[in-house]
Each structure stands twice: as C-alpha cells, then as structure tokens.
Amino acid sequence: MSTNLTKQTDFDAIIIGAGACGLMCAVQAGFLGKRVLVLEKNDQPGAKILISGGGRCNYTNLYASAQQFISKNEHFSKSAFAQWTVDDTISFFEAYGIEGKEKTLGQLFPVSDKAKDVVNVFTSLCADMGQELWCDTEVVKVEKVGDSFAVHFTRNGKEQKLLTPKIVMAAGGLPIPKMGATDLGLRTARKFEMKVTETAPALVPLTITGKDQDWYAQLSGNSLFCRVWNDQISFEENILFTHWGLSGPAILQISSYWRPGEWIYIDLLPHQNIVELIQQERETNGKKMLLAYLSNLFTRKFAEAISDRLPADKNLASLSNADLEKISALIHEFKVKPAGDKGYDKAEVMRGGVSTDELSSKTLEAKKVPGLFFGGECVDVTGWLGGYNFQWAWASGFVIAQNI
Ligand SMILES: Cc1cc2nc3c(=O)[nH]c(=O)nc-3n(C[C@H](O)[C@H](O)[C@H](O)COP(=O)(O)OP(=O)(O)OC[C@H]3O[C@@H](n4cnc5c(N)ncnc54)[C@H](O)[C@@H]3O)c2cc1C
Secondary structure, eight states, X not given: OOOSOEEXXXXXXXXXXXXXXXXXXXXXXXXXXXXXXXXXXXXXSOHHHHHHHHHTOOOEETTOOGGGEEOSSTTTHHHHHHHSOHHHHHHHHHHTTOOEEEOSTTEEEETTOOHHHHHHHHHHHHHHHTOEEEOSEEEEEEEEXXXXXXXXXXXXXXXXXXXXXXXXXXXXXXXXXGGTOOXXXXXXXXXXXXXXXXXXXXXXXXXXXXXXXXXXXXXTTXXXXXXXXXXXXXXXXXXEEETTEEESHHHHHHHTTOOTTOOEEEESSTTSOHHHHHHHHHHHHTTSBHHHHHHHHSOHHHHHHHHTTTTTTSBGGGOOHHHHHHHHHHHHSEEEOOOEEOOTTTOSEEEOOBOGGGBOTTTOBBSSSTTEEEOGGGBSOEEOTTTHHHHHHHHHHHHHHHHO
C-alpha cells in the first residue's frame, strides 16, 4: 500500500471503532487526562447503538453478571464486570441526563426511548475533552514497528499511516456488514499469532426448510410466550413464527447455544399442564371439540395449525390416554430441528472471537503484544439478549481506558 503520511502521533492511543466499546474507552481515557484518536469506518459514530433495541437502546441489564455470557472461559469477564458494574453504567448515563426505565427482565432503556441520546453523551464528552474522532476512516491493517504500532487506513480517498504507542481494537464483530462490520479485530489477532475461537452468528433467527416450511409459514406473525430449551439452557420469552422459520426473543436467546443439526424444544404452554386442563374441562364440558378448546388457549390460527398433528375432530370426553399423551408431548415438548440461521445480516452479535487465553482479564491487553488491547464484541465474550452485550462493551472500554 502506498503511504502518503507517516507520522508519530502524540496521542496516548489510537482506538479503532467508534462503537459502544470505543466510545466509552475514549471518554474514560479523557477523564484520566489521556488523549486518544478514534478511527471509525462509518460516516457517524455509534451506528449500532442507534439501531439497538429497536432504536431505543437497551443499554444495560439490572441483573447482568458473568453468568449471562458465553465464552470458552466463563470467568474471564468477571474482572471487567467488577471494575465497571451495572450501577456504574446507570450512574454514568444519569450523570449526563439519561434516566433509565426497566422494560422487562431487567432490561434498561433511556426514559426518552431514544438511542440517539446515548450516542450524544459520548460525542458531546469527546468534543468537550478534545478527544479526536475521525469518521469515514477505514483501518486496513495494524503492524508492529519497533516499540510502536503503525495503523494503516484510508481517509478522504488517501491511504495513510500513523504511528502510536498503543492500540485499542474496538472494531466489533461480523454482524451486519452493511453497517460497517469488518473482520479487522479477528484479522489483527491472527496476524499477531493470537488464537481466535470459532465464530458464528448469535442472537439470530433460525430457519426451517423442507416439508415443514409451509407449516411455519402459515403461522407467520403469530407470537407465543413459551419456554424454549436444549440440553444446555432454557429461556422463557416469546417466540415468533415467520414465513421462513422462527424468531422472537426466546429463539434469539437459544440460537446462541444452538449448533447445526441439533434439536430445540419448545413448551408452548409453560407453567400449565395441558392434560390437567383438559381433564378439568371435560368434567363440565365433555362435548367440547378439542380444536375449540385449544382455540381458547391459543389463537384460533395456531390451534388450527397444531390440530393437524392432533385428534382435533374428537371431543374432550372421548380423548383416550394415548391421545392425551400425544397432546401433552406436542404442547409441552414441541421439537424443532432448524435448518440453519439467518446469518450475519440478521444476527445481533457474533459468538466467539479473540481468545480470552490471549488477554489479561484485568487489563484486556494482549499477553504476547504489549500495547495492543481488545474490547467489546471482537473478544470471545458474548452476552444474552437484553442489554448484556452493551454492558460488556462499556465495561471493557472502561477497563482498557485505565490501562492505555
Ligand atoms: C440490530 C441490533 C440490535 C442490538 N440491540 C442491542 C441492545 O438493545 N442491547 C445490547 O446490549 N446489545 C444490542 N446489540 C448488540 C450491540 O450492538 C453490540 O454488542 C455492541 O454494539 C458491540 O460494541 P462494540 O463497540 O464492540 O462494536 P460496535 O458497536 O459494532 O462498534 C464497532 C465499530 O467499529 C467500526 N469498524 C469496524 N471495522 C472497522 C475498520 N476496519 N476501520 C474503522 N472502523 C471499523 C464499525 O463501523 C463500528 O462502528 C444489538 C445489535 C444489533 C445488530
């Protein structure tokens, strides 16, 4: 690559990526009197913050702890979460005018329901503290040059290079390439011979193909509160039928624990027992048809759809024990073998990333490459749906800021 500018900067560090982690790192570094330059590929900072939580930004979760994160090392995130807690997130945003409100399951959103307010906190603070932010600037590679790092990037159509003593890799993960996602974090780790754990789309809708596809498609738009589980974990939230398969929070949650070829199980009526319900009903209403009864419990559309797998033309009184067992299995242990997932275009996060073995859990600095730090989604720490991923991004950004 031809280079038009090579110079040693007087910044304490260059941060790559003006997402949640990079912005928090820039601001926290500023509080400590450290000057940073943030390089961002997009034409504006915080693109994913702006679309998060349906544009409302679920910026943390009241119950966040290391337990809601997937990582080869389940203990790794504990140090960062001890250094920057959920209370720290709440107080930080409150200090800059953002009050939180809990929607459900500990999920905290700004009272204004505006993700833009969250981004504005960072852009105002960066401006006030003189932290430099260059948008429309794509980093192409990072190299070690003596004690420094050379950051190669394109800006204003020009290829340029800057030297810096420290690099913060906050370039995110692979989801949503059209919003600026690149593999720079993973590529840089590999270049410095650091391990990267297997990556895959996570918090992602699951697809159904083949003979069952039409069955799911007919239910497109139907949403149900369910318990969804596999051999590792269980979630109780809504599922949503779509014309290509399954989505909704419970499906997104389980998707992070699902591997191709595996089954997932759905209890369509959690906390109730369909056999007991039918037995009670038939004491007074034995002539009621099964389909009519199921229509009271679910939407008519859904009851009709599951009826094609049940003795729906029977009335409740005439259901045999075998019928009841069949109904119970279908309602309480509905089995699904997804064909795949909707990929990085629809995933909320990436599972896997830079191996935690390669990083100090206390500082997030690469053990083999002093001065190189990794935070946010490019690290093998992947949160559940519900504000957990931002909590990791804020915490890791804070930790790195203390150490650059
Ligand atoms: C639709 C959607 C909704 C979500 N909603 C929520 C939610 O409500 N709550 C929650 O906790 N999490 C949510 N997430 C997940 C959350 O957005 C991420 O976990 C979080 O943004 C990760 O922060 P990060 O700073 O590591 O990466 P990012 O926020 O992705 O930031 C990385 C930045 O680096 C830039 N970049 C990448 N490569 C380069 C390069 N080569 N040169 C220069 N810049 C580069 C990118 O453009 C990007 O701005 C959502 C994700 C999606 C996709």
